[in-house]
Amino acid sequence: MKSEKKRIGVFVCHCGINIAGVVNVPEVVKRLKETTDAAVVIDHQYCCSDPGQNLIKETIQKEKLDGAVIACCSPTLHENTFRKTAARAGINPYNCEIANIREQCSWVTEDKEKATDKAAKIIKTLIKKVQYDEPLTPISIPVTRKALVIGGGVAGIQAALDIANTGYPVILLEKNPSIGGKMSMLSETFPTLDCSQCILTPKMVEAKQHPNITLMTYSEIDSVSGYIGNFKVKVRQKARYVDWDKCTGCDICVGKCPKKVSDEFNCGLSERKVVYKMFPQSVPNRVVIDAPNCLYIQKGACRLCEKHCPFNAIKWNDKDEIKELEVGAIVLATGYELLDKQRLGPYGFGKLKNVVDGLQFERILSASGPFMGEVKRPSDGKVPERIVFVQCAGSRDPENAMAYCSKICCMYTAKQAILYKHRVHQGEAVVFYIDVRTGGKGFEEFYKRATDEGILYIRGKVSKIFEKGDKVIVWGADTITGKKVEVEADLVVLATAMVPAAEKSFAQLMKLTQDEYGWFTEAHPKLRPVETLAGGFFLAGASQGPKDIPEAVSQASGAASKVIILFASDTLEHAPVIAGVDEDLCSGCGVCIDVCPYKAREIQVKEDGKKKTVKVIEVLCEGCGACSAACPVGAAQQKNFKDKQIEDMVKVGLE
Amino acid sequence: MIIDETIKKDIEELSGQKLSDCYQCGECTAGCPTAFAMEPVPSQSIRLLQLGKYSELLESAGIWLCAACNVCGERCPRGVDYGKIADACRTIVLRNKVTHITLEKVDKKFILDAPQQAFIAAFRKFTT
Numbered sequence: 001m002k003s004e005k006k007r008i009g010v011f012v013c014h015c016g017i018n019i020a021g022v023v024n025v026p027e028v029v030k031r032l033k034e035t036t037d038a039a040v041v042i043d044h045q046y047c048c049s050d051p052g053q054n055l056i057k058e059t060i061q062k063e064k065l066d067g068a069v070i071a072c073c074s075p076t077l078h079e080n081t082f083r084k085t086a087a088r089a090g091i092n093p094y095n096c097e098i099a100n101i102r103e104q105c106s107w108v109t110e111d112k113e114k115a116t117d118k119a120a121k122i123i124k125t126l127i128k129k130v131q132y133d134e135p136l137t138p139i140s141i142p143v144t145r146k147a148l149v150i151g152g153g154v155a156g157i158q159a160a161l162d163i164a165n166t167g168y169p170v171i172l173l174e175k176n177p178s179i180g181g182k183m184s185m186l187s188e189t190f191p192t193l194d195c196s197q198c199i200l201t202p203k204m205v206e207a208k209q210h211p212n213i214t215l216m217t218y219s220e221i222d223s224v225s226g227y228i229g230n231f232k233v234k235v236r237q238k239a240r241y242v243d244w245d246k247c248t249g250c251d252i253c254v255g256k257c258p259k260k261v262s263d264e265f266n267c268g269l270s271e272r273k274v275v276y277k278m279f280p281q282s283v284p285n286r287v288v289i290d291a292p293n294c295l296y297i298q299k300g301a302c303r304l305c306e307k308h309c310p311f312n313a314i315k316w317n318d319k320d321e322i323k324e325l326e327v328g329a330i331v332l333a334t335g336y337e338l339l340d341k342q343r344l345g346p347y348g349f350g351k352l353k354n355v356v357d358g359l360q361f362e363r364i365l366s367a368s369g370p371f372m373g374e375v376k377r378p379s380d381g382k383v384p385e386r387i388v389f390v391q392c393a394g395s396r397d398p399e400n401a402m403a404y405c406s407k408i409c410c411m412y413t414a415k416q417a418i419l420y421k422h423r424v425h426q427g428e429a430v431v432f433y434i435d436v437r438t439g440g441k442g443f444e445e446f447y448k449r450a451t452d453e454g455i456l457y458i459r460g461k462v463s464k465i466f467e468k469g470d471k472v473i474v475w476g477a478d479t480i481t482g483k484k485v486e487v488e489a490d491l492v493v494l495a496t497a498m499v500p501a502a503e504k505s506f507a508q509l510m511k512l513t514q515d516e517y518g519w520f521t522e523a524h525p526k527l528r529p530v531e532t533l534a535g536g537f538f539l540a541g542a543s544q545g546p547k548d549i550p551e552a553v554s555q556a557s558g559a560a561s562k563v564i565i566l567f568a569s570d571t572l573e574h575a576p577v578i579a580g581v582d583e584d585l586c587s588g589c590g591v592c593i594d595v596c597p598y599k600a601r602e603i604q605v606k607e608d609g610k611k612k613t614v615k616v617i618e619v620l621c622e623g624c625g626a627c628s629a630a631c632p633v634g635a636a637q638q639k640n641f642k643d644k645q646i647e648d649m650v651k652v653g654l655e
Numbered sequence: 656m657i658i659d660e661t662i663k664k665d666i667e668e669l670s671g672q673k674l675s676d677c678y679q680c681g682e683c684t685a686g687c688p689t690a691f692a693m694e695p696v697p698s699q700s701i702r703l704l705q706l707g708k709y710s711e712l713l714e715s716a717g718i719w720l721c722a723a724c725n726v727c728g729e730r731c732p733r734g735v736d737y738g739k740i741a742d743a744c745r746t747i748v749l750r751n752k753v754t755h756i757t758l759e760k761v762d763k764k765f766i767l768d769a770p771q772q773a774f775i776a777a778f779r780k781f782t783t
Contacts (some may be wrong), residue, residue: 346686346730393678397732402668434680460698463686463730479681 006095008130009037009065010123011056013047013072015102024108024116028071031120036127041062048078060089067091071099073122092135094576094640099126102471125649126319132645138573141619143229144328145567146428148173150221153181154200154549155541155556156333157207158540162560163331164212168567171325172207173235176216178282181335185265187365187373189549190415191446197281197368204283206571218288222322224330224510225599227620228536229572233325239318240274241289241297246313249277249285253305261293263370267360268377270370275305279368290312316427329563330510332520332532333540333556334502339394343401347393347465347494353379354472355465355492358412365419375423377491382471384490386428387420388461388474389413394497396434402497402517407546409495410437414450416493422451429455430487432476440548453633458485465492498546512537518547530558538562578621578637579628581614585635588612592636601627658707662747666704669743676733677701683727683737693717697727697737704740718744718779719755727769755781 010032014020024611025043032041042064044052044349047070060068068091070082075098083093101119126462145168149160152174160172172179183189184204186196206212222234253275263272274293276280276287295302296316306314338357341350348355354377358362359458367373377384391409394401410433417429431450436457438444451457460477467473474487500518503598507514512532520543523531530539541552566572579600592614593601605612627636634643667673683697690696695703695717703712712718721741728736756777766774 118659392732394677396680399732399734434678460681461732463682463726475685477681477684477690477696477698479679479698480686482684482699484684484687484690484696 005037006066006131007064008037008069008127009040009059009063010036010038010042010069010071010127011047011052011059012041012043012119012123013052013070014043014045015106016046018101019072019106019119022112022115023101023119024107024112027116028123029118031220032123034129036124038069039065048081053081056082056085057089059420060086060091065089065091067095067097067124067133069097069099069126069130069266070118071101071126072104074098074100074104077294094132094136095133097126097130097133097541099123104166108358115181121653121655124655125653127509128649128652129640129645132523132642133640136576136639137451138576139618140571141227141229141574141576143567143570143572144326145169145329145426145570146230146325147329147563147567148231148233148325148327149331150538151181151333151335151541151543152176152207152215152217153178153333153335153541153552154183154203155335155543155552156181156331157203158553158556159331159333159538159540159560159563160207160213161203161210162557163563164210166564166567167212169212169214171214171216171327173219174215174220175220176278177213177240177288178278178284179207179217180279180281180358184279184281185267185359185366186362187367187369188419190411191440194416201281201283204281206284215284216323217284221322221506221509223471228646229328229566230619231323231325231327231330231536233327233330235323235325237257237321237323238321239291241291241294241315241318242287243313243315243318244284246288246311247286247309248311248313249282249287250310251277251287251311252308253287256304256308258302258304259295259368260569261290261294266363266370267357269356269360269363270622301361327565329536329538329557331538331540331556332502332543333559333562334500334506334508334511334520334543336498336542336546337501339497339499341494341496344394344494344496345400346463347390347492348467352465352467352472352492354384354467354490355494356492357496358409358416359586361416361493365416365423373423375420375427381619382470382490383424384427386430386487386489387417387491387493388462388472388489389429389431389493389495390415390465390474391431391433391495391570395495397497404496404517404546405437405498406495407437408498409550410435411443411446411548413495414447414455417455418450418453421455422442431455431457431491432460432474433457434459434461434530440550460485465617498542500543502543507560510534510537518542530555531564536566568569574619575623577641578618578623579616579625579636579638581616582635582637583613583631586613587633587635588614589632590614591630591632595626595630596623597626598622603608659709662709663704664706666709666743668738669746670736670739672735672740672743674701674704674740677705677731677735678733680732681733682730682732684768686726686730688726689720689722693720697721697741700744701737701740702734713744713748717741718748719742749782757782 023195086096087093097123105118147163147170149172160170164170219237222236226232235380255272257275259274260271262268263270275289291297363369395406460479462476464475472489472492476485522529540556540559600617600622604615628638681698720742725738
C-alpha cells in the first residue's frame with residue numbers, strides 16, 4: 001500500500017431531484033471540504049451527462065488527481081461510465097469508486113438532515129477506500145468460439161441458425177427424439193392462420209442440414225462446469241436402441257410393433273407404438289425405442305422390430321452415452337409447458353374427458369392429430385355442437401395457480417374458436433374471459449374477426465365445470481349484466497396457464513436464477529432482457545416468460561447476437577477485483593478451498609517441496625470474498641477490499 | 656372526493672378484505688347459489704363499494720340474501736371473500752340501528768312452525 005497520500009477528487013451528483021431533492025448537496029460539499037483531505041470537492045447536476053464527465057476528466061487532469069469518488073447512483077448503473085472517464089483522464093480506472101448516495105441514501109431516507117449526514121458519511125468511507133485502492137488491470141481469458149443451444153423449439157432453432165450463419169459451430173440440444181418443440185404441435189398460428197408445421201419445418205430442415213450445426217436430440221444436460229468463454233458440459237445422450245446411422249426412418253418397425261402406449265405428442269389423445277417417431281416430419285427422421293415400455297427390454301419377448309428392420313438397425317445393447325463438450329456460450333431455450341389440469345379443482349381436476357387444454361385442442365385441430373384434423377371430442381369421437389372456451393384457467397390467479405397473465409391465451413383462444421367454426425359450420429363457440437388482451441400487430445383485428453364470425457364472448461370467469469350425462473356444464477357469469485350463466489357444452493377447452501419447462505434442478509445445475517414461478521431471470525428486465533447475471537448464459541424464447549412465436553423468435557435472434565458479440569474476439573476481459581493470497585501468511589489449511597463457490601482455489605506446493613500454499617485460479621474467481629472471510633490468518637485478501645481497508649472504512653463510517 | 660375513505664376503511668377492517676384486490680372477473684357471481692335472486696350480485700356489490708356507492712349497496716337486498724356458504728371466497732383468484740364483505744355491510748347497517756325484523760310483526764303460526772335455530776339466527780342477523 002502506498003505510504004504517501006493520494007490526491008483524491010470527489011464529485012457529488014444531484015441526479016436532478018433524485019438526490020438533491022432529499023440530500024443537501026451544497027452542505028455535503030462544504031462538510032467534505034472541511035473534514036476530509038480530498039483535494040477537490042465539486043458538485044454537478046448530472047455527473048453522467050457529457051458535460052459532467054468532461055468536468056470529471058478535466059478536473060482529474062488539471063488537479064493532477066490519482067483517485068476519484070463519484071457520489072451518485074448505484075455502481076450497477078454508472079460505475080462503468082465513470083471508470084472509463086477516469087481511464088480517459090489518465091488514471092487507473094480501479095482507483096475510481098462509486099459512493100451510492102441515491103439507492104442507499106436519498107431514495108430510502110425521508111428526513112433531509114439525516115439523509116445529508118448519511119450521504120457525507122458514505123462518501124467519506126469511499127474516500128478512505130480509494131486511499132488504499134491499488135491500480136489493477138483486467139485479466140485476459142481465452143474464448144472457445146462454439147455455442148450450445150439447449151432446447152430445440154422454434155427459439156432454439158432460430159438462435160442456432162443465427163449463430164451458425166455467422167460461421168461459428170453450434171450444438172443444438174433437444175431432450176425429445178425430434179426438434180420442433182411446442183410449435184410443431186400447433187395446428188395454425190395467430191393472427192395470420194398460417195399452418196404451424198408449414199412455416200416451422202423449413203427451419204427444422206435448415207438446422208439439420210446446416211454445416212455448422214450439430215444436432216443432439218434425445219439428449220439431456222448432465223453437468224456444466226467452467227465459466228464464460230470456457231464451459232465444459234457433459235451431455236447424456238439417451239439410449240435409443242436404434243442405430244441411427246443405419247435407420248432410415250422407413251417406419252416398417254413402427255408398423256410391426258405390437259404394443260401401444262399413450263402418445264405424448266398428441267397430449268394423450270391417441271396412442272403410439274413403443275418403437276416410434278414423434279411425428280411424420282420429425283428431424284432427424286429416425287425412430288427410438290421407448291425402453292420402459294418395450295416388451296423385449298422389459299420381459300425378454302417379442303423382437304418384432306428387429307426381425308422386420310430391413311437395415312439391421314435395432315441395437316439392443318445401446319446405452320446412455322456421456323459426451324463431453326467444450327463451448328464458450330450457452331443459450332437457454334427451454335420453453336414452456338402448460339399448467340397441469342389436475343391443479344384446477346373446480347374445473348374437474350383434469351378428470352373430465354371432454355375438458356381439454358389448449359395444446360390438446362391444437363392436436364384435435366391438427367391434420368396430423370388424433371382425429372386427422374376433424375374436430376371430435378375425446379370421450380366418444382362425436383363432433384361437438386357447442387364448445388366453451390375458458391380463458392385464464394390458472395393464469396391471473398395468485399390464490400390457486402399463477403399470478404401472471406400467460407399472454408398468448410387470448411389470441412390462441414380466438415384462433416381456436418375461429419378454426420372450430422371453419423370446420424364445424426353449425427357449431428357454437430362461447431368464450432368466457434376476464435379481459436381480452438390484444439396487444440400485438442394485427443391482434444385486435446383478429447379478435448374483431450372472431451366476434452364477426454359469430455363467436456359469443458361472455459365477460460366473466462368460470463366458477464365450476466362438471467359432467468351431466470354426456471354433456472359438460474359450465475357455470476359462469478356475465479358481469480356486464482350481472483347475471484349468472486350456465487352453458488351446456490359438448491367440449492370445453494381450458495386456456496391453461498403457461499409454466500416454465502425448466503425444472504429447479506436444471507437451473508441449479510447451471511447456477512442460474514429463476515423467479516418465484518421458475519422462469520429464468522434476465523440480467524435487467526428492460527435493458528438486458530436476453531442476458532443472465534451469470535456470464536456466458538443467454539435466454540431465448542419462453543424460458544424467460546410467456547411469449548408468442550414472433551417474440552420467441554426475436555428474442556432468440558437477440559440471444560444469438562449476444563453470443564456472436566462474445567465470439568467477436570478470441571479473448572475476453574475478466575474484472576480484476578478478485579482474491580489474492582499472501583503466501584507468507586498462508587498455512588495451506590484449505591478452508592478457503594471449501595468455501596469457494598467457483599472452484600477458483602487450489603493447493604500448490606512451493607518449489608522447496610515443503611511449504612504448501614493456496615493458489616487462486618484468477619479467471620474463475622468472481623471476487624465474492626468468501627475466502628477472505630473464511631481465512632483464519634488473513635492470508636486470503638480481496639484486491640481493493642483488503643481487511644485493513646474495510647476496517648478503516650468502517651471506522652470512518654462510525655465517526 | 657369520490658370515495659368516502661371512512662366507510663371504506665370500516666368495511667375493509669370489519670371484513671378483513673381489501674376492496675382493490677377485486678378485478679371484477681365475476682367468478683364469485685358465477686358460483687353463487689343465491690345470485691339468481693340477488694340484486695346486485697356479488698361482483699357488482701364489490702364494484703359498488705369500489706366506486707364508493709356505499710348506500711346503494713347498504714340499502715339493497717343483496718347483502719341480506721348472502722347464504723354465507725363461502726364458495727365465492729373459496730374460488731376467488733384474488734383471495735377476496737365476498738361473504739365477509741356482505742357480513743361487514745350487514746354489521747354497518749345494524750350498527751346504524753336499522754332493525755329488519757320485529758317480533759310483533761312475525762306471523763304467530765310462522766313462529767310455531769319455523770325451526771327454533773333458524774328463528775334465533777334470523778333475529779341475530781336482522782336485528783340490532
